[in-house]
Amino acid sequence: MKTLSRIQYSKLILSFSVFLIGFTILYFLTIYLATGSLFYNRLILLINIALSIVGGWILYKSRYHVAFSFDELGFIMQRGKKERVEREWREFSRVSLLHLGGGVFAIRLYDKQDKFVDIPVSALKLNPSEFRFQVMQLIKGK
Amino acid sequence: MTDFERCLLDIENELMTGKCAWVADFNESFRALKIGDISFDMVVRGNTRGKTMGFLLSRIYSYFTLPSYDVACFVSCVDSFGERALNATLRAVINHLKNNDLQWAWLIFLRKGPFSDEIRRAVENMKFQELGVALIDVESNTVTPSNSYLGRSIPKYLKLKRRP
Numbered sequence: 001m002k003t004l005s006r007i008q009y010s011k012l013i014l015s016f017s018v019f020l021i022g023f024t025i026l027y028f029l030t031i032y033l034a035t036g037s038l039f040y041n042r043l044i045l046l047i048n049i050a051l052s053i054v055g056g057w058i059l060y061k062s063r064y065h066v067a068f069s070f071d072e073l074g075f076i077m078q079r080g081k082k083e084r085v086e087r088e089w090r091e092f093s094r095v096s097l098l099h100l101g102g103g104v105f106a107i108r109l110y111d112k113q114d115k116f117v118d119i120p121v122s123a124l125k126l127n128p129s130e131f132r133f134q135v136m137q138l139i140k141g142k
Numbered sequence: 143m144t145d146f147e148r149c150l151l152d153i154e155n156e157l158m159t160g161k162c163a164w165v166a167d168f169n170e171s172f173r174a175l176k177i178g179d180i181s182f183d184m185v186v187r188g189n190t191r192g193k194t195m196g197f198l199l200s201r202i203y204s205y206f207t208l209p210s211y212d213v214a215c216f217v218s219c220v221d222s223f224g225e226r227a228l229n230a231t232l233r234a235v236i237n238h239l240k241n242n243d244l245q246w247a248w249l250i251f252l253r254k255g256p257f258s259d260e261i262r263r264a265v266e267n268m269k270f271q272e273l274g275v276a277l278i279d280v281e282s283n284t285v286t287p288s289n290s291y292l293g294r295s296i297p298k299y300l301k302l303k304r305r306p
Contacts, residue, residue, distance in 0.1 A: 094175070096172045097170070098171075133173075
């Protein structure tokens with residue numbers, strides 16, 4: 001089985017920023033409630049950055065990171081820790097290329113009941129158009 | 143890659159990420175899709191209220207000012223093409239519009255070489271309000287649109303790259 005897994009830097013920066021802003025607000029709140037004044041120094045900033053790197057990485061891996069494995073029979077897609085999709089190509093009948101905005105694409109697979117699964121090709125740094133044709137061939141069973 | 147495939151990719155890019163965003167947010171593209179008895183090489187679906195374009199202000203603006211109409215663009219690559227095939231395709235598209243609550247559609251025929259005068263005249267005289275039709279000769283990039291607002295908008299927004 002071929003496995004694809006790429007780091008999405010935009011999502012990683014987003015996760016890091018969420019933690020950095022969160023830790024900074026928490027620090028200011030705590031220090032203001034404890035001392036009645038606001039002060040900040042480089043050491044606190046470095047500690048906040050270090051904690052944000054760790055927290056951001058954990059948040060990114062548990063929520064956004066996409067790992068996609070496939071062969072000629074089917075695929076397994078794991079997004080974060082919770083969302084896992086394991087399907088066979090033959091369960092699907094139609095494929096579409098989906099533009100999600102801002103140049104981000106996904107491949108949408110429709111099954112016979114018209115329910116769909118999206119493969120985030122931009123997150124996997126694949127060429128959306130080429131991968132769509134590859135998936136169409138896999139669905140046809142070629 | 144064949145000339146048709148290259149042309150389909152150009153059209154798909156123009157519709158999904160190019161100038162056609164001014165007309166509608168074409169966000170989903172199907173290849174080799176059969177509708178009724180007719181097989182289309184490409185069908186791109188969209189909505190006139192853009193959901194994937196712009197950031198916050200554009201989205202708020204489009205939400206309050208633009209109508210939410212589902213639309214589509216059908217593209218068919220043809221070799222020999224007569225009025226009978228044209229009418230069958232038109233019927234399939236119009237039925238699809240009605241059955242799927244689509245407000246309007248573009249229908250584009252691609253051909254290597256010029257279309258016959260008979261077909262060109264038939265398309266030029268079409269006056270469907272909900273359907274814009276265009277014939278594109280992929281060798282010379284000549285576009286023959288139908289005589290309706292939607293037809294005339296096809297060459298305006300869908301610019302194909304000139305190839306040497």
